[in-house]
Amino acid sequence: DAGVIQSPRHEVTEMGQEVTLRCKPISGHNSLFWYRQTMMRGLELLIYFNNNVPIDDSGMPEDRFSAKMPNASFSTLKIQPSEPRDSAVYFCASSPDANYNQPQHFGDGTRLSIL
Amino acid sequence: TQLLEQSPQFLSIQEGENLTVYCNSSSVFSSLQWYRQEPGEGPVLLVTVVTGGEVKKLKRLTFQFGDARKDSSLHITAAQPGDTGLYLCAGSSSNTGKLIFGQGTTLQVKP
Numbered sequence: 001d002a003g004v005i006q007s008p009r010h011e012v013t014e015m016g017q018e019v020t021l022r023c024k025p026i027s028g029h030n031s032l033f034w035y036r037q038t039m040m041r042g043l044e045l046l047i048y049f050n051n052n053v054p055i056d057d058s059g060m061p062e063d064r065f066s067a068k069m070p071n072a073s074f075s076t077l078k079i080q081p082s083e084p085r086d087s088a089v090y091f092c093a094s095s096p097d098a099n100y101n102q103p104q105h106f107g108d109g110t111r112l113s114i115l
Numbered sequence: 116t117q118l119l120e121q122s123p124q125f126l127s128i129q130e131g132e133n134l135t136v137y138c139n140s141s142s143v144f145s146s147l148q149w150y151r152q153e154p155g156e157g158p159v160l161l162v163t164v165v166t167g168g169e170v171k172k173l174k175r176l177t178f179q180f181g182d183a184r185k186d187s188s189l190h191i192t193a194a195q196p197g198d199t200g201l202y203l204c205a206g207s208s209s210n211t212g213k214l215i216f217g218q219g220t221t222l223q224v225k226p
Binding site for chain 1 (some may be wrong): 215
């Protein structure tokens, strides 16, 4: 079975540019999560969706960040304009449902570098 | 703000040694999960514990959830180089599936 698929795997761009990260969750999973991982702050939840609806976006750093889930098989995380401090590894994860004991299945991440 | 503190942050041991990683909080969690992450990959779930005092074993790994559901430990017996990686604990305190992650413990097992 295909796992969570993220693209691109690596992105290097200049400050001020728009960045779009993409995620395809596991088929049949109803919950989708976006995380950011840095050495300083570890793994932080940015936003999560349940049945394509954003439930909690309290982790989104600021208005430069936005996320959408137009259908059950696709989600995007957009940063506009990007800044050097946005450099991190961004992970997408999906789980069968929004229950507290459900496993989260992670993609391999997008390593983002903002110059 | 809920926090999960892991200790130690870094651990370098020889093959065959035993080790324990701790995950502590002042908050009560409905469940606690342990993940392992290798370089260039996403975290992979090892175990979920939901009952206070629960102990689960996965081959040489033993996981325990504290009686008060505020802390957990991961014990590895006879560590092997293949155990090398970043170990993350993550707690959920609601029914939403939202996880709070600890900072992680980087384990290096030298042959």
